Amino acid sequence: MPMLKDPSVKYKPFDPQLTLDDRQWPSKKLISPPRWLSTDLRDGNQSLPDPMSVPEKKLYFQELVKIGFKEIEVAFPSASQIDFDFTRWCVENAPKDVSIQVLSPCRPDLIKRTVESLHGAHRATIHIYLATSACFRQIVFNMSEDETLAKATECATLVKELTSKLPETHWSFEFSPETFSDTSPQFALRVCESVKNAWSPTVENPIIFNLPATVEMSTPNVYADQIEFFSRNISEREKVCISLHPHNDRGCAVAAAELAQLAGADRVEGCLFGNGERTGSVDLVTLALNLYTQGIHPNLDFSDMANVIEVVEKCNKIPVHPRAPYGGQLVVCAFSGSHQDAIKKGFKKYEEQVQKTGDITWKMPYLPLDPADIGRTYEAIIRVNSQSGKGGASWIILKNLELDLPRDLQIDFSKFVQAESEWKGRELKTSEIISLFKEKYFLYDENDENDNETIAMLDIFHLTNYILSNESKKERKIKAIINSKSKQIDLIGTGNGPISALANAISEFFKTKFDVVHYNEHTLGTDSNSKAVGYMGIRVGSSNSITWGVGVDEDVTEAGMIALISALNSAIRDKKL
Structure with missing residues (x-):
């Protein structure tokens, strides 16, 4: 079916159900990095056509730790034995300053299994989610607002009960009103207030409210307004960490995440190079290096970008796009x-x-x-x-x-x-x-074996020997021998210097003008043994074009003369002589 001539009959403009005339975020600047959470091993992995093997997950986890991530969402442990076992591996192998995060839907049996997977962890975050938008509540779950609020509160209470029995672990709790960006802002607040009361956070251990753009619904400024409204109206703001999880359905996830940080967000969830469901989650590489290029260290280290890309491509089995910001092979390349x-x-x-x-x-x-x-x-x-x-x-x-x-x-x-x-x-x-x-x-080095083989095949002139003498205070005389495979030429000429004398000698022998119109030189390197290079531009006869030669030698004068012979060879090749 072709595109509609009038798409308004099928698609309606997004209504954020929010008016924020006194928004503050447009006048703010990013001055520090957020808390970062990598969800490559969960959101990223579940979106792959060919999910990672356990060895690949371990490799990826180790790379994330190496980069500097302190919060890593590793699995959906209630989904399969493989995910459960991998969570156990992470618990046993994670550095003590890295918090292991796992995801569970709001189902008591799955929450219990999820908490079980984290027994013995030094630091862990239980992340539960429940869709709150009218679209998902009505179409997918057939739940009212009150039923949704009750379910979220019940499950938060269960997490509190289960984790309180395991005091050896430093527990954090995260709740996502899934489809937040399509949810009534007032209802999202109601649900989160109830969940917060059930968890009883502290300033030292705040509750994490992850406010995802599960599906990107509108422009980034709208998402920023939603985040600012939530940040300004949630109670006990000092006990709340606002987290972002923007998806890229409209191609604006990076902008949405940056504007939402201006609006008050403290934390960002995403994947390296924007992997994730559908069009992907926000690209953490781009966000981090956007900060870096503004003089703000992101607390993530991408010094070895090639290795990061190698691990990502090996484990995801999806190539990093050559135009991906910062990481793509072509982004620092100029062809124009x-x-x-x-x-x-x-x-x-x-x-x-x-x-x-x-x-x-x-x-x-x-x-x-x-x-x-x-x-x-x-x-x-x-x-x-x-x-x-x-x-x-x-x-x-x-x-x-x-x-x-x-x-x-x-x-x-x-x-x-x-x-x-x-x-x-x-x-x-x-x-x-x-x-x-x-x-x-004709810039060949006689000390280079490959160049020597090339020289042996070419019938070109070389400066074999020369003698300089003074004809007067202002005039130099040169006697030079140039050799090719097929002939030897004896040259004699005078000029106001060695270069002009050799040029005049060539002119005399070939019976045509051989005028030096460009002569530049510089040293190669900075030490006392540096060689010199000469660049010679010659006008041959009545030609309007310039013929170029290049010469390198320990002696600056000889470098110029070699450049002149190089130009002679160019002129012969171009049939100007």
Whole structure:
């Protein structure tokens, strides 16, 4: 059936049953991290087409502990023996500062089984839930508001009775009015007040009210209003921890969680990379690193993002989306030429800033997070394909060969890169770009075995020997020998320096102009034994285009002369000579 021309006949605008004209949350800022709860092993696992095996659950649990989660929802222990046994493993293996949380519906027999699974735990949270929205009460459970309130209170009382008999465990209690975001705010308050009275929380051990967007119903600001209304109207607020569990049905879970924290929430439940039922629960990686990039440590450590992703993908058997915020393979990658150029310039400025002042304040075009902070290398930032401009390829050459190419040489090389990428029909690897640069500018190292094999196959000129002498105070004379596989050429020329003398000698031999129009040089590295690199741009004859060469040597003058011979080889290849 096609989409309706008038969807209003089928779908009605969401009514939050709430007016909050004096809302305070829009003027607030996030200044500290919330309490975090990972529900990857419960909400995340129950949503998987192929649920985790027990070894996978153990691996995942250990990774969550390593990241720094202090509250982990591990199972639905009354659902199966496997879940019960895994809960027992968590009880026996969890660090003492990690609270094990388990979930149970509001059924006395299942609550008893759930409490049994936690015997001997150092810290544990019993989490019970009951749907409170009119939609679920009427369609799914056929219960009135009063019946729902009575059921929730009865089950909270039972949890209190059962856990009070096990004083060796530090017990916490969580109640979820499931489908809270679609529930009358006044009724949600009534239920939670009754549950709170049954549990009798303290300031030191507050009751957790988890207020989920079980199904995301509207825009994030509406959810924030609902949370603020609850936070302002629940009694004994100091004895209450307001927790969030936003799902992502409308794609706004992260925004909803952030605005709801402004509205008064203390705690957030979710999954790594947004796993969970349907479109998933809120992505805790995104929430945590959003705080981090605002200068607030989230108390979660994603320094080794690659390992986190490896564990998540292995256990969930679902790949992390390449565009997932922070974690995706492509989120720190730039293919666009203008983006690459901006990033390249940004890194240059940043390195200068750190070197001169020690100030590490991060201000980088297109990159809100320094990839190094999550264990990623800068080589992964710029990726080169046929859309890439001069900045991308030159960045790779700079980072791998330490060659800071002049702008015009960047443009020249980018044409080769674009042609190569178009010919191969794909992105070029770093190694391919390096090989292409060496090939196009004849930058071969005789001490490199692979380069030597390439040199042996090419009929290109090399500067074999030269003698410099002074013709006068302003004029130098050069006698040079250049060799290729097929011939040897003796060159003689004069000029105002070694470079111009060699260029004039080449012009004289080939009977055409060989004019130096660009000459740049810099050192490679910072120690006293650093080599020099020369970049030579030559205009051959009446050609309007510039032919480039690159040379590296311990001696800066010889590096320039080698660059000139490189340009000569380029001119011969391009049939300009």
